[in-house]
Amino acid sequence: MPLTKAQKAAVLEELSEKLAATPAIYLTYYSGLNVAQLSKLRRRFREEGVEFKVVKNTLLRIAMEQRGGYEALLPLLNGPTAVAFSHEPAAPARVLKKFLAEEGVELPRLKGAFIDGAVYGADALETLASLKSKDELIADIIGLVLSPARNVVGALQGPGQQLAALVKAIAEKAEA
Structure with a gap:
């Protein structure tokens, strides 16, 4: 069911606030996970104080453009995207790395990360997890x-x- 204009405005406002409030933003490709795996992943993120949300690329793109400084992440906003917002820069990477190892899966896959103004590519998961x-x-x-x-x-x-x-x-x- 499509979102109404009011719902889109509320989501846009929420995303904008989260972008302003959190220094670490991770974009992930999650498609292919089953419901049980996605629930387990969300629980692990929650335990580490990380907020993990599936978002519409268009709304996240608009929020990033309004805030400014996220230009390097905009090309990554294609396909199914879930965003991890964290105050602890390495926490999402550690959760992802541990989840991938324990579950023996290849998803979710890191698309990119934005940490205190620095942009990291999809190949930086190991580096970010070791911070x-x-x-x-x-x-x-x-x-x-x-x-x-x-x-x-x-x-x-x-x-x-x-x-x-x-x-x-x-x-x-x-x-x-």
Whole structure:
């Protein structure tokens, strides 16, 4: 059943808001998945905080053109398209990669991704899946910052412990 003008306007507004609010947008080709597989895939995306929607290419194209900056993705809007919106750039790629491996299927297939202004092609799934999350990057930075402090503390404690052991040995020798 075709959408009414009011429904199209509502969908267009929703897509525009999602494009503005999420830094990671993945376009996928999903045709060929059965209902059970598509439901399982949607559930996995939901568990990772990713919104996965089947959209009309025309409406997504209009929303992208209105927002601007998505020109590189426009040629990918052909055939059945599902979009994954995520605040975590690597989350959709990890879900797709894991789903493809566990289900032993070739679909859904990545058409392209738009992450913070950078465009990735269909062959970038492995690269995108290996990206670290924001929390992992912060933890790495904190570890690097704290590492010199740990080394200084260890260096300061080492001679003190050696001196204490030496004093103890001398005291034990004097008692004997």
